[in-house]
Each structure stands twice: as C-alpha cells, then as structure tokens.
Amino acid sequence: MDDYRKYVSKHYNRLLEQCKVRLDEVEREYPEPREDFQALLKARGISRRSFLKWTGVMTTALMLPPIFKPMVARAAENFSRIPVIWLHFAECTGCSEAILRSSYPNVDDILLETISLEYHETLMAAAGYQAEKCLEEAMEHFAGKYVCVIEGAIPRGLNGQYLRLGPKGETGLALGKRVVSKAAMTISLGACAVWGGIPAASPNPTDCVGASKALGVSTVNIAGCPPNEVNFVGTLLHFIMFGSMPPRDGEGRPLWAYGKRVHDFCERRPHYDAGEFVEEWGDEGAKKGWCLYKVGCKGPYTFANCPHLRFNDHMSWPVMAGHGCIGCTERGFWDTMAPYEKPIQEAAIGGGERTIDNIGIILTAATAAGVAAHGVYTAIRKKDKNQEEQKQEERE
Amino acid sequence: MTKRMIIDPVTRIEGHLRIEVELDNNNTVKDAWSSITLWRGIETILKGRDPRDAGLIVQRFCGVCTYVHYEASIMACEDAFGIKPPPNARLIRNLTQGIWYLGDHIMHFYHLHGLDWVDIVSALKANPKAAEELARSIHPNPWNCSASHYKAVQERLTRFVKSGRLGPFANAYWGNPSYKLPPEANLVIVSHYLDALQISKVAAQAQAIFGGKNPHPQHLVVGGVTCVLDMLTPSRLGEFLFRAKEVKDFVERAYIPDVLLAARYYKDEGLAGIGGGVKNYLCVGGFPLNDDMSSFLFPKGVVKNRDLSKVWPLDEKLITEEVTHSWYEGKEPQHPYSGTTVPKYTGLSKDGYLKGEEKYSWCKAPRYAGEPCEVGPLARMVVGYAAGDKKIKSLVDETLKVTGLPAKVLFSTLGRTAARAIETKLVADQIEPWLNELVKNIKSGDTRTWTYCEVPKEGQGRGMTEPPRGALSHWIKIKNYQIENYQAVVPSTWNCSPRDKNGKRGPYEESLIGTKLAKADQPLEILRTIHSFDPCMACAVHIIEPSGDVHEFKVC
Numbered sequence: 001m002d003d004y005r006k007y008v009s010k011h012y013n014r015l016l017e018q019c020k021v022r023l024d025e026v027e028r029e030y031p032e033p034r035e036d037f038q039a040l041l042k043a044r045g046i047s048r049r050s051f052l053k054w055t056g057v058m059t060t061a062l063m064l065p066p067i068f069k070p071m072v073a074r075a076a077e078n079f080s081r082i083p084v085i086w087l088h089f090a091e092c093t094g095c096s097e098a099i100l101r102s103s104y105p106n107v108d109d110i111l112l113e114t115i116s117l118e119y120h121e122t123l124m125a126a127a128g129y130q131a132e133k134c135l136e137e138a139m140e141h142f143a144g145k146y147v148c149v150i151e152g153a154i155p156r157g158l159n160g161q162y163l164r165l166g167p168k169g170e171t172g173l174a175l176g177k178r179v180v181s182k183a184a185m186t187i188s189l190g191a192c193a194v195w196g197g198i199p200a201a202s203p204n205p206t207d208c209v210g211a212s213k214a215l216g217v218s219t220v221n222i223a224g225c226p227p228n229e230v231n232f233v234g235t236l237l238h239f240i241m242f243g244s245m246p247p248r249d250g251e252g253r254p255l256w257a258y259g260k261r262v263h264d265f266c267e268r269r270p271h272y273d274a275g276e277f278v279e280e281w282g283d284e285g286a287k288k289g290w291c292l293y294k295v296g297c298k299g300p301y302t303f304a305n306c307p308h309l310r311f312n313d314h315m316s317w318p319v320m321a322g323h324g325c326i327g328c329t330e331r332g333f334w335d336t337m338a339p340y341e342k343p344i345q346e347a348a349i350g351g352g353e354r355t356i357d358n359i360g361i362i363l364t365a366a367t368a369a370g371v372a373a374h375g376v377y378t379a380i381r382k383k384d385k386n387q388e389e390q391k392q393e394e395r396e
Numbered sequence: 397m398t399k400r401m402i403i404d405p406v407t408r409i410e411g412h413l414r415i416e417v418e419l420d421n422n423n424t425v426k427d428a429w430s431s432i433t434l435w436r437g438i439e440t441i442l443k444g445r446d447p448r449d450a451g452l453i454v455q456r457f458c459g460v461c462t463y464v465h466y467e468a469s470i471m472a473c474e475d476a477f478g479i480k481p482p483p484n485a486r487l488i489r490n491l492t493q494g495i496w497y498l499g500d501h502i503m504h505f506y507h508l509h510g511l512d513w514v515d516i517v518s519a520l521k522a523n524p525k526a527a528e529e530l531a532r533s534i535h536p537n538p539w540n541c542s543a544s545h546y547k548a549v550q551e552r553l554t555r556f557v558k559s560g561r562l563g564p565f566a567n568a569y570w571g572n573p574s575y576k577l578p579p580e581a582n583l584v585i586v587s588h589y590l591d592a593l594q595i596s597k598v599a600a601q602a603q604a605i606f607g608g609k610n611p612h613p614q615h616l617v618v619g620g621v622t623c624v625l626d627m628l629t630p631s632r633l634g635e636f637l638f639r640a641k642e643v644k645d646f647v648e649r650a651y652i653p654d655v656l657l658a659a660r661y662y663k664d665e666g667l668a669g670i671g672g673g674v675k676n677y678l679c680v681g682g683f684p685l686n687d688d689m690s691s692f693l694f695p696k697g698v699v700k701n702r703d704l705s706k707v708w709p710l711d712e713k714l715i716t717e718e719v720t721h722s723w724y725e726g727k728e729p730q731h732p733y734s735g736t737t738v739p740k741y742t743g744l745s746k747d748g749y750l751k752g753e754e755k756y757s758w759c760k761a762p763r764y765a766g767e768p769c770e771v772g773p774l775a776r777m778v779v780g781y782a783a784g785d786k787k788i789k790s791l792v793d794e795t796l797k798v799t800g801l802p803a804k805v806l807f808s809t810l811g812r813t814a815a816r817a818i819e820t821k822l823v824a825d826q827i828e829p830w831l832n833e834l835v836k837n838i839k840s841g842d843t844r845t846w847t848y849c850e851v852p853k854e855g856q857g858r859g860m861t862e863p864p865r866g867a868l869s870h871w872i873k874i875k876n877y878q879i880e881n882y883q884a885v886v887p888s889t890w891n892c893s894p895r896d897k898n899g900k901r902g903p904y905e906e907s908l909i910g911t912k913l914a915k916a917d918q919p920l921e922i923l924r925t926i927h928s929f930d931p932c933m934a935c936a937v938h939i940i941e942p943s944g945d946v947h948e949f950k951v952c
Contacts, residue, residue, distance in 0.1 A: 034559040035552070043548065083561075090436050093410045094459020094611040100593070101600040101610060113593065117563050121407045125511045125568035127923055128403035134567050155436075158741055163434040165412060167402045169744050172434075198438060198456040205437035226459065226611055281617050282846035286624050311609035312601040315635075321608030321615040322622035326452060334453065339446040341617065 012065055019071045022243045023078065030081040030145060035114045037077045044110060051076075054107040062234055062246070063256040075240040076107065080114040082240060083146040085138055085179055088121050089172045090163055090199045090208055091152025095190035096122050098226035101312060108233045115236075118146065132166050139182055147239060148183035150176065153192040153199050154214035157207035176215045185239050186217055189232060191225040191328055194252070198225075201334035212252065220245045221252035225328035228309050231257040251331060253303070262299035262325055265307040268292065278322075286322055296341040297324025304329040398426060400749060403919045404433070406926060408508040410460040411933025413892070415919075415926060416750050417908060423916045428901070428908040429750050430892050430926075431757040432933050435723075435739070442882040447473050447851055447874055448618050450882065454870065455612055457884070461932055462611035463496055463603070464863030465884065468870040471859025473618040476872055477852055482844040483687055484627060485620035487834040490683050491636070492606050492613065493863070494823050494830065498643045499599025500864045501773075501820040502651055504930050506592040509813065510585060512924035513658050514577060517570035519586045520554055522546070522579035530580045534657055538584075539650035540591055549587040574914040574921055576661040584657065588650045595646045602639035605632055620846035627834070628843060637831055644824040647817075655817040659799050662810050666801065671809030671925035673907030674768045675702045677775035678890070680710060680869060682862025683826070693826060694776045694819075694862050695783045698764060702807060707783045712858075714765045715869075715885065721894040722760045729763060729896070732871050732883045733856075761893040761902060762885055770903045771866030771890045772929060773816035774806065787825075791818050809907070812928040851877045865930050866890060888932045904929060 041051055055072040059065075062072070086096075102109045117123060118138035119131070126134055138146065152172075155162035160171030180186045188211045191197035199208040212219040222231050235254055238246040246254040263269065271277070272291040279285060279294060291297070302325055310317040318325055327337040337344070404414035412434040418427040438457060442450055450473065455466040467489060474481060481489075524546035531538040556562070569575075577585070600610040606623045607613025615623045626632040659666065681689075681696030697707040716729035725738040742755045750756040761768075769775070780788030795818055796803060805811050851874065858871045866887030873881035893902030901909075904926055911921050 031561060032559060034556060034561050034563070036555065040552075043552075088412070090434060092456050092459035094456070094462060097459050097462070097611045101597045109597075116561060118561075118566075120564060121405050122410070123507065124407045124564040124566075125516075126566065127405060127407045128401075128919060129917075130567040130569075131405055131407050137566075155434075161741060161743065162436075163412065164744075165405060165433065167404050167748075169404070169414075169433075169748055198441070198453065199436040201441045201453070203440065205440045206435060208436070225456065280846070280848070281622055282620060282624050282844060286622070286845075287628060287843070289625050312597070312604040315601045315604040316608045316626070318608040318614040320626075321606065321613070322625055323608060323614045323617070326614070334441075338449055340449050340452055341446075 012067065016067060016071070019068070019241050022241060023071065023074050025243070026078050026081060026240055030078070031083075032081070033078060034080045034116055037079065037110070037114065040110055040114065041107070046107065046110070051107060058234065058237065061230065061256060062238060068241075071241055072237060075237045076111060078240055079111045079236070080116050082236065083116050083118045083138060083142040084120075084149055085118050085135065085146050085183070086120040086149045086151065087176060087179060089150065089152030089154050089176065089193070090206065091190070091192050092198075093122055093151070094226045095151045095193075096120070099189075099229050099232060102229035102233070106313065108230055111233055112229065118142070129167055135179075139179065143182045145184050146182070147236065148180050148186045149189050150180075150186060150193040150211040150219070151189050153196045153208035154211060155199065155206035155208045156214060157205070162206040173214060176211065180211075180215050180217050184243075185245060186211065186215075186219045187232070187235060188212060188219040188221045188252070190227050191223060191333070193219075194221040194223045195331045198334060218245070219252060220248065220254060223251065223253050223258060223329035224304060227329075228257075228306065228311065230309050231305070249303075253329070257305050258303045258329060260303065260305060262302045262304055262306055265305075266299050266319060267307060268319060281322075292319060292322070292324040293343060295324055296339065296343060298327035298333070298337045298340075298344070299325040301337070301344065302327040302330055401919065402749065403922060406923065406931070408511070408923075408927060409931040409933065410458055411931070413926075413931055413933050414750070415904070415908075415922060416752070417922060419913065419916065423913040425908045425911045425913075425922070427752075428905040429752045429756055430759075430894065430902060430904040431750050432759040432892060434933065435758040439882045439884070442879050444878050446877075447476070447872060447879050450872065450879060451616060451618075452614070454884065457886070458932055459611045460500070461863050461865060463492060463607065463613050464861065464868060465870070465886075466613070466616055467493065468859040468861050468868050468884070469872070470616045470618055471861065472857050472870040472872045473859075474849075475857030475859060476855040476874055477618060477849045477857070478855070479619055479847050479849045480687060481620045481847055482842070483837055484834060484842065484845050486684060486687060487830050487837070488606055488621045488623065488627065488845075489616070490830050491827065491834070492603050492615070493683065493861075494827050495599050495602045495636075495640055495643070496610070497823045497864055498640075498647060498820055499596045499603070501816050502592050502599070502643070502646065503596040504864075505651060505655070505813070505816065506585075506589045508930070509927045510589055511568065512920065512927055513575075513662065514582050514585045514589070515570055515572075515575040516553065516565055516582070516586055517557070518575065518577070518579045519582035520550060520557065520579075522550065522583035524550065524583070527580040527583045530657075531584045531653070535649055535653040537649060538653055539588060539646055541584075546583055546587055549590065550583065553586070569915075569918045569920040572914055572918055572920050577658065578661070581657050581661065585654050588654055591646070591650065595643055598639050599643045602636050602643070605636045617846065619849045620844075622845070624843070624845040627845060628838065633831060633835065637828065640827045640831075644827065647820050647824050652817050652821060655814055656799060659801070659810060659814060663799070663801060663805070666805040666808040666810035669804070669808050670911060670921075671812070671907045671928060672807040673903045674770055674901075675807075676700050676764065676767050676769040677778040678710070678764055678769040678771050678867055679776045679779040680860040680862060680867040682776065683823070693787075693822070695780050695785050697779045697783055698769070699775075699778050699782050700767070704778070704782045704803070707779060715762065716766075717760045717762045717885070718896055719760055720897040721755055721757065723755050723758055724760070727897070729766070732869075732885055757892075757894040759889055759892050759894060761896045762890050763896060766898075768893055768896070768900055768902050768906070769890060771887050772812070773819050773864075773866075774812040775866060776819060776862060777815040778806065787822060791822055809925045809928045816930070853877055863887065865932050891929045892931060892933070904931075
C-alpha cells in the first residue's frame with residue numbers, strides 16, 4: 001500500500017510540475033489577460049472564499065487531487081488569455097445559448113463572460129467583409145495557439161454546398177479544414193458537432209457528420225443537446241493547465257464529465273429499485289416523483305453528469321421536470337433512443353415491456369458493471385449501425 | 397453606375413444569412429436580395445417516426461427560438477389526435493412561453509440588435525454624472541443607475557479597449573456617422589448590455605423550473621405537460637414568480653427606457669419610414685386565454701396595405717408557398733398541405749454573387765393571398781391595434797404619446813424595435829395573473845396535467861402559435877400511426893422570403909430599398925434594419941415538403 005501511495009504521489013507531483021511549466025508558458029507566450037479576473041470577481045460580489053471553494057469543486061470535477069487547487073485558480077486567472085475561434089455550421093445555436101446562460105452568480109459564468117472570442121457570429125459586432133477580416137487576423141496572430149470551438153454538424157452532401165459561408169461563399173467543410181489546421185485544440189461542442197446530431201438523424205439528407213470525421217482531426221467532444229457549460233469550462237481549464245486534451249472515452253468525451261451513467265446518479269433511482277414507476281403522464285406516480293423508465297427514460301443507457309450538475313444554475317433537469325432522459329449525450333440518439341416515450345426493447349437486459357418490473361432487480365445487481373453494460377450496449381448499437389451501412393451499400 | 401455589396405456572414409443572428417444589395421452613386425440601396433445559405437432537411441428526417449416524438453426533434457430547428465417549435469408541434473398533434481390539454485397545461489405553456497418572451501426580447505435588443513444603435517467606443521467619452529441625469533430624465537428609478545456604476549463600466553471597457561484585443565467588438569463600425577446617440581446615452585445602454593447578460597439567464601432559469609432546462613426544455617407531451625411535480629410544489633411556483641418579477645423589473649426600468657432613449661435620437665429615421673418594408677402584416681394568434689382557443693393575448697388577423705381601420709380574418713387557405721427563386725424545383729404557388737419540394741441547387745454566379753434573376757436562396761416564398769407579409773412583434777401590434785384590442789391599443793398609444801410621435805413611425809426599423817419592447821411589457825404584465833390562475837385552479841382541486849390520448853391510425857392537424865419572432869404554424873399528416881408528412885411555416889421564412897414569380901420582394905429585401913449608407917464600405921444601416929426583424933435562419937431553412945425522394949437530394 002505504501003508503495004502504491006508513493007507511486008501515486010510521485011505521479012501527481014510530476015503532473016503538478018508539468019502543470020506549472022505549462023502555466024508559465026501560457027503566461028509567457030499568450031497575450032495579457034484582457035480582463036482583470038480578480039477585479040471582476042470583486043465587482044460581482046464573489047468573495048475570495050467562494051472563489052477558493054469553486055476551485056475545490058472544479059479540481060474535484062476534473063478528477064484531480066486537492067494539491068491542484070492553486071493551479072486551477074491560476075488557470076482561471078489566465079482564462080481570458082486564450083483566443084477562441086468559434087465556428088457555426090449546421091446548427092441551431094442552442095449550444096451557444098447554453099454557454100451564454102451558464103449558471104449565475106458563479107465563477108464559471110464570469111469565466112465565460114471573459115472568454116476571448118475572436119470570432120463568434122452570434123455575438124460579434126462586425127459582419128460581412130469586416131467579420132471575415134476578424135477571422136483571418138485571429139488565425140494569423142494566434143496560429144497554433146487558439147482553441148477552435150465547433151458548433152454544428154458539417155454537411156458533406158452536394159460537395160459541402162448545403163452550407164456556404166462568408167463573402168466568398170466558402171463551404172463549411174473547406175472553412176472548417178482551414179481553421180482547425182492552425183488550432184492548438186479543437187472542441188466539438190454539442191451533439192451535432194460531435195457526431196452529426198439532428199441533421200444526421202436517419203436518413204441524413206445532407207450527409208452530415210461530426211467535426212472530427214469531416215475534418216479528419218481529433219477533437220474533445222462535449223456531447224449533449226445542448227451540453228452543460230461546466231463541461232466546456234472544465235475542458236478549457238484543462239487545456240490551460242496541461243496544454244492538451246483531457247483523458248477521453250471511446251467517443252472522445254472527457255472522462256471526468258461523461259464517465260458516469262445518468263441512471264446511477266438519478267434522484268429517482270430509489271423508485272426504480274423499488275419497482276415504483278410512472279405508468280402514464282400526470283398519474284399518481286408522476287405526482288410522487290416515481291421512476292420514468294416505463295415512459296421512455298433512457299437514463300440507463302446514457303453517460304453524462306446531468307443529475308449532478310443539472311441545468312441553469314442547478315435549477316432542474318429533464319427527469320426532474322417529469323420527462324425521461326432522451327440520451328442526448330450518446331451517438332445516434334435521435335434514432336437509437338426513439339421512440340422517446342417508450343422503453344427500448346432491450347435485448348441486452350432481457351427486453352420487452354412485459355418484464356420491466358423485474359428489470360429493476362436485475363439491473364440493481366448489475367450496477368457495478370454499469371460501464372461494462374454500456375460497452376455491451378455500444379457494441380450492439382455498432383452492430384446495428386454496421387448492418388445499416390451494409391444495407392445502404394447494397395442499395396447503392 | 398451601381399455597385400454590388402455582399403454582407404455574409406450577417407452576424408448577430410441565428411444561423412447563416414447572406415444579404416446582397418445594389419448601391420447607387422449616393423450609396424443608397426436600389427435593390428436587395430436575401431439568401432439563406434444552409435439547408436438541413438429536418439422534415440425529411442421526421443418521416444416515418446412516432447408523431448409524439450416530433451416535438452423534441454423539431455425543437456432543434458432552433459436553439460434561440462427554443463421551445464416554440466416544440467409547442468407548435470405538440471399542438472399540431474393534439475389537433476390531429478382530436479384532444480385538448482387540461483387548463484393547467486395551457487397555463488404552464490403560456491408561462492414557459494411568456495417568460496421566454498421576456499428573456500428572448502431582452503437578449504435580442506441588447507446582444508443582437510443593440511450594437512446597431514449604440515457606439516461602444518463613444519461611451520468611453522461620456523460623463524458618468526451626466527449619464528445618470530440622462531437616465532433619470534427617462535425613468536424615475538432606472539436600473540442599476542449611478543454615476544459610480546457607470547464609471548466602473550467605463551473603466552472595464554477602457555481596459556478592454558486598451559488590451560488591443562476587442563474580440564467580438566473588433567473591426568466594427570464605431571464612429572460611423574449613422575450612430576446618433578450622445579456618449580452618455582451610449583454609456584447607459586452599454587451598461588445595460590452587461591446587465592442583460594445576467595437577466596436573460598434569470599429568465600432561462602425560470603423557464604427551466606417547468607421545462608427542466610433551457611435551451612431545449614423537455615416538459616411537453618401530446619395531451620399536456622410532464623412537470624406535475626413542480627406544479628404541485630409551492631416553493632417551485634415561488635421560485636418562478638420571484639424570477640419573473642426580477643425580469644419584469646428589468647423590462648420596465650431598463651429595456652423600455654432604453655428603447656425610448658434610442659427613439660429620442662433616431663426619430664428622424666423612424667419618421668422617414670426607413671426600413672418600413674412590405675405593407676401587409678399577419679398574426680396567427682398567440683397565448684390562448686381560454687381552453688377553446690377562441691381568445692388570444694395577441695389577436696389573429698391580417699392588416700393589408702397599412703390600413704389600420706380594418707382587420708381581415710385569417711383564412712388559412714390563402715397561405716401559399718412558391719419556389720421560383722428558391723433552390724427547389726417547382727413553378728406554381730402551393731398550399732402547405734399540398735406542396736412538393738425537390739431541391740435544385742444552382743449555386744452562385746461566376747463572380748461569387750447570388751443569381752438574383754434565378755434561384756438564390758434555400759428559403760421559400762410564403763405569400764398570403766399572393767402578397768408578401770411581415771410577421772413578428774410589429775405585425776402583432778399592428779393587427780392588435782387595428783382590431784381594437786384594449787391592452788395593445790392603450791400601450792401603443794401611451795408610447796406614442798410619451799415620444800410625441802405619430803402612428804406612422806411604427807412602419808419603420810425604429811417602429812419594429814419599439815413594437816418588440818411594447819409587447820414585452822404586455823407579456824410581462826400577464827405572467828403573474830397566469831400563475832395566479834394556475835394556483836386557483838390547483839386549489840380548486842384540479843391537478844390534471846395530461847389528457848389521455850393515443851396515436852390515431854390516420855389523421856392530420858396543425859398547430860399555430862406566435863413565438864417571439866412571429867407567426868408559426870406546423871402541419872402534420874399521420875398514416876399508419878406514423879408521420880407521413882410534416883411541414884412548418886415559420887416566422888423567418890415569411891420575413892426572409894426571396895422574390896416570388898411576380899418579382900415581389902420579401903420583407904427583408906423590401907425594407908432595405910432606399911436605405912442610405914453613411915459609409916460605402918460599412919453596412920451598418922443595413923444590419924440595423926435586418927436585425928430589427930430578429931432573423932432566425934435555422935428555423936427558416938428546414939422548410940421542405942418531404943415528398944421528394946431522399947436520393948434526389950444527393951446531387952453530388
């Protein structure tokens with residue numbers, strides 16, 4: 001055990017050193033912070049104590065030990081140094097909106113207010129040629145340093161011409177390739193940028209795919225429709241602290257945010273275990289806050305931290321509002337999780353609505369193996385997908 | 397000698413919009429074309445799905461107009477299923493829609509539209525004390541108003557400018573002579589620009605109390621709402637009301653006074669009718685006040701040729717769409733129920749311009765009785781005013797009296813922006829009465845939130861509502877318990893419409909004619925007018941009747 005401790009401690013100390021070196025580099029190489037973060041905290045009535053508390057929470061959220069708290073604080077102070085180029089493709093701007101509505105009054109919120117958006121079409125004052133100039137200048141001045149955030153899927157159909165942008169009418173595909181080629185890190189924000197999202201739902205009329213696939217780069221995938229802003233802030237902080245992407249799962253999602261299953265942390269979980277289900281909307285069970293599995297909740301197949309973080313300053317989340325989870329952090333959920341008001345006829349857990357009352361018991365026993373179950377589930381979906389692709393090829 | 401100017405991307409909107417204008421020697425707009433440059437085809441995706449799932453999918457038309465497509469789709473299904481939601485569900489829908497009206501309009505005025513009126517750099521020159529006096533001359537108790545606060549805002553901006561990294565404010569049109577506000581007025585509104593970032597979050601939180609989250613709430617189902625637990629928890633209703641009051645307070649003490657302030661300095665543009673556009677206004681009825689949907693907060697009807705003495709009843713059969721200038725195949729105007737669409741992308745000209753004489757947009761051209769119509773806040777206020785609606789008439793008259801301007805000022809860019817502020821106040825005043833009605837209903841023992849329903853084997857229905865950006869209707873056809881056909885005619889399609897076969901321009905295009913640019917290379921005045929419509933392209937571009945074979949879309 002002692003050896004193990006020593007090993008862990010050595011490992012983290014090394015990581016801490018790396019982090020310090022990186023932060024020195026950020027402070028040396030990147031432009032001065034555009035805003036005085038401490039002054040802003042003060043102006044918004046956030047005490048030093050609450051700020052330190054926040055660093056504690058964020059450090060834990062990033063799955064780092066407490067010795068990293070001062071590093072998180074330092075990263076926050078350097079937040080507005082990092083230039084961000086934000087591109088909109090086939091999207092609905094819901095992800096931008098979600099980020100703009102981050103919780104308040106809270107440190108995340110102030111961080112996002114100070115974010116150095118060099119290019120963001122929804123917010124920038126300039127338009128047309130002047131907007132294009134902003135993009136070109138930012139790409140030149142901050143080459144190799146900026147973070148590219150991509151919102152929306154990229155249509156490949158019609159040679160990418162389902163989306164044309166800018167005074168020269170460049171396709172989304174061409175523009176994306178140009179911008180990510182000089183980025184230090186690319187973040188795919190939201191379901192559409194991650195895997196294609198709503199426009200890529202069957203039959204995918206415009207041949208939309210996620211940014212990573214379309215542009216041929218590795219991205220950090222902040223999944224969700226829309227995603228939670230804390231997951232976005234954490235990813236940027238991680239970039240400032242380590243100069244790299246956070247550890248990710250097979251879907252490119254940061255493990256610290258998407259490593260746990262919604263079902264396992266759901267406030268209605270005890271009712272599931274007790275076999276207490278909402279049978280139809282607005283019934284007695286619904287009034288008592290019982291489990292939504294039978295009315296289609298996809299929490300058991302969904303990896304996300306919604307039950308912990310909730311949305312809009314911890315105000316609520318879909319399950320709290322009495323509607324099941326639709327699995328919006330999972331690849332292909334518009335097809336794989338439909339219909340949204342019915343449970344999946346799930347072969348992996350002995351499926352069929354007949355046996356639902358028993359599933360609670362079976363799954364309870366299997367909770368510890370949740371990740372493995374997810375693996376199985378993913379494999380099944382992949383198999384389905386392969387079959388679909390085969391069919392598609394046959395048709396063609 | 398005319399010259400062509402491209403504005404792409406049009407920023408501070410939702411989605412992807414290109415505007416091209418032809419300028420004469422005096423830099424006055426002689427002709428204009430508006431084009432949507434993205435197509436996603438969501439209605440194609442809906443085909444063959446469970447009708448009850450449509451709401452969650454169509455909500456992703458747009459994350460800015462979040463919720464509204466969800467509601468319209470659910471209403472279309474309820475019409476097709478032949479059921480009515482219980483009163484509690486109607487009230488919760490009005491509350492979630494209403495609170496978002498406040499959040500959305502505030503966000504639009506400050507964050508999307510504000511920089512067309514306000515020169516941030518000029519605010520640095522303001523005298524904070526004089527700014528305080530100016531603010532107090534408009535309202536007795538303005539929001540967050542003190543010389544020291546204004547000074548702090550100025551210092552923050554100065555630091556920002558000195559850093560040399562203006563971010564979203566870079567390369568803009570600061571110092572353009574078309575900015576008319578004195579430095580003090582600029583400072584007051586800029587300070588509210590920052591405050592509004594917080595306030596729209598409060599509105600979003602309030603919506604999330606019933607909706608679970610914002611954007612993209614998740615609490616509606618065909619037949620009612622799911623948030624029965626929140627509805628029955630008094631503290632949740634209290635949290636909602638507390639936030640609604642805070643937002644209403646901001647509307648009354650910041651938003652309305654700021655619009656009045658802008659009107660003081662931009663009234664000449666308003667009186668000259670700059671940005672007026674087409675002369676017909678259409679409203680499909682918003683915020684049902686009773687359960688048989690016969691009375692609305694925003695009355696439905698059509699006003700033709702700006703004649704405020706008459707309201708024409710809305711005849712749905714007269715709504716058509718055509719594609720002469722849209723990237724789809726087809727010639728004749730068609731009613732949404734019988735429309736066909738086969739994409740036919742013909743691209744840009746060799747020089748990279750829109751082919752204005754041919755097809756040039758993914759947006760279709762909706763018409764009412766063959767005429768283009770404006771929809772949105774101005775249309776709602778004009779129709780309500782002409783219909784003699786007491787609440788609307790008194791608010792509009794009062795505003796005109798305060799500003800000392802005649803009614804014709806409404807038909808302009810300024811009028812459109814003012815109408816949005818007026819209706820925000822109208823909705824803000826309704827939130828508490830609706831919540832009280834809900835509480836009264838629950839107290840009387842009615843806790844129903846859902847009406848039992850099943851998907852019919854066959855059926856069709858439509859849902860009509862008035863989201864912040866204007867008239868919205870969704871049509872659904874069901875066959876074999878599945879969606880056979882789905883169509884949505886949305887506000888931005890009406891307003892962003894390209895020309896029709898008779899060459900009649902759409903509202904955006906028409907509103908730009910005669911606009912003079914103070915500086916030939918700075919499209920500030922054009923952006924001001926386009927933004928006054930609150931464009932939302934993602935909503936407009938899904939417009940497609942999914943009867944064409946999917947494979948035909950893959951032209952590549």
